[in-house]
Amino acid sequence: MNTRANAITALAERASAGDFGAWYRSIVRLGGCTNPVHLVGNASLVDATTGEVLHSFATDERGGRLLTACGNRRATVCPTCAALYRADTYQLIRAGLVGGKETPATVGGHPRVFVTLTAPGFGAVHTRRERSGRLQPCHARRTQKHCAHGVPIGCRVRHAEDDKRLGEALCPHCYDYAGAVLWQAHAGQLWHRFALELRREIARRAGLTRTELGGRLRVSYAKVAEYQRRGLIHFHAVIRLDGPEGSESSPPGWATTQFLADAVHHASSLVRLRAPGGDIIGPRVLRFGSQVDVRPIAEFGTGERLPSAAVAAYIAKYATKGAEAAGAVDARIHRAADLATLPVREHTLRMIGTCWWLGALPQFEPLRLRQWAHMLGYGGHFSTKSRRYSTTLTALRTARAEHLAQQQRTVLGLADRPTVTVSHWRFAGRGYAPDEALIAAGVRAAKTEVPAPRTGAQEVRA
Known part of the structure; x- marks a missing residue:
């Protein structure tokens, strides 16, 4: 009997049991999570004044285990939990653009730009080019020349969106895979240096020292990392100028949007980082690519081409993505034989192989390249923000948990009583039984039938 038939049989047996309703609701409330966490323990709702236990829950009374959503941000791992993470990120980014979530609405009038910082080139790759709305050849050359390995250095193909060659190196032997992997490993440090250099550049342009600048202006930002088809990441960020107290105060009059855009352009060109190389691959000086995109974000309600909601939706979309855009794998690689x-x-495999090779050399050991080989060398955070940009993911999750707790107290008739929750839980496993997986799959299918609201994220690419 196949797995689906076993699941249907188990579901039928479960339906005949007396606790089917409670069991069914315990699966549905997970929203279709693909890999729930099993907890064992108990919880009690206690009157904060008298210490009286008003309500209690123990897993040994409810089938032995409590299932809770995995909370994974990766859409390829759990689409359900990733959707919630993406929604939280959207609220976080948008609050820093138009206010809300304890961020004042006055931030909508602060200078703000949408920035994209790319990786430099490490060799020619197949790409899709458009000019004036017309598709252009990949790498047009008047004469068909060849590299030292006998491979044509040009490509006159007009690649379709689904062409599997996109992102592949024209000549794998000419492509600097070692340099690409080292750039990935240091990308987080490059961003950190850019943030420092931006503050220095703003101070220089304003005729202030960095200490004096801190008393007049604060730079706030939120960013995500996105993988390109060639396997390298680039950063999308919202950068905002505030007064010295953060979002609650306005920046000085000379700090305009154009002032910020010019400072970002120049600061990104100054960032340099020397990477270890030694006698193995030679010295490497890392920097950002020359393609730096800086676009002003429209003030709230002005109806401009790049509205705040579109920027927030675009950034949030990439908060749940990983290296799958480059064709990489989800799980860590533990043995060389697995390669x-x-x-x-091929291109992705060569980057993974380069991570594995360099990761075994002593000078590259601090980079933990083998640990991050499945991410093509990038081990940094995918979503970060400065302290004063807006609210935090923790605050959003706490507010949601408090709302759900308040709903529970209302159902129990305890909404007006001061209560605290005392609980003890321990991890007991992951995943679904076959009949549980069948219910969860139905929940996910029902969600996909509902069309998602339009957010305007595509306007960012226009």
């Missing part, structure tokens, strides 16, 4: 069976394209 031979990875279901990845």
Whole structure:
């Protein structure tokens, strides 16, 4: 009997049991999470004044385990939990653009730009080019020349969106895979240096020292990392100028949007970082690519081409993505033998192999390249923000938990009583039984039938 038939049989047996309703609701409330966490323990709702136990819950009374959502941010791992993470990120980004979530609405009038910082080139790759709305050849050359390895250095193909060659190196032997992996490993440090250099550049342009600048202006930002098809990341960020107290205060009059845009352009060109190389691959000086995109964000309600909601939706979309855009794998690689069976394209496999090779050399050991080989060398955070940009993910999750707790107290008739929750839980496993997985799949299918609201994220690419 196949797995689906076993699940249907188990579900039928479960339906005949007396606790089917409670069991069914315990699965549905997870919203279709693909890999729930099993907890064992108990919780009690206690009157904060008298210490009286008003309500209690123990897993040994409810089937032995409590299932809770996994909370994974990766859409390829759990689409349900990733959707919630994406929604939280959207609220976080948007609050820093138009206010809300304890951020004043006056931030909508502060200078703000949407910035994209890219990786430099490490060799020619197949790409999709458009000019004036017309598709152009990948790498047009008047004469068909060849590299030292006998591979044509040009490509006159007009690649379709789904062309599997996109992101592949024209000549793998010419492509600097070692440099690309080292850039990935240091990308987080490059961003940190850019943030410092931006503050220095703003101070220089304003004729102030950095200490004096801190008393007049604060730079706030929120960013995400996105993988390109060639396997390298680039950063999308909202950068905002505030007064010295953060979002609650306005920046000085000379700090305009154009002032900020010019400072970002120049600061990004100054960032340099020397990476270890030694006698193995030679010295490397890392920097951002020359393609730096800086666009002003429209003030709230002005109806301009790049509205705040579109920027927030665009950034939030990439908060739940990983290296799958480059064709990489979700799980860490533990053995060299696994490289031979990875279901990845040639370019991605070469980057993973380079991580594995460099990761074994003493000078690269601090970079933990083997640990991050499945991420093509990038081990940094995918979503970060400065302290004063807006609210935090923790605050959003706490507010949601308090709302759900208040709903529970209302159902129990305890809404007006001061209560505290005392609980003890321990991890007991992951995943679904076959009949549980069938219910969860139905919940996910029902969600996909509901069309998602339009957010305007595509306007960012226009």
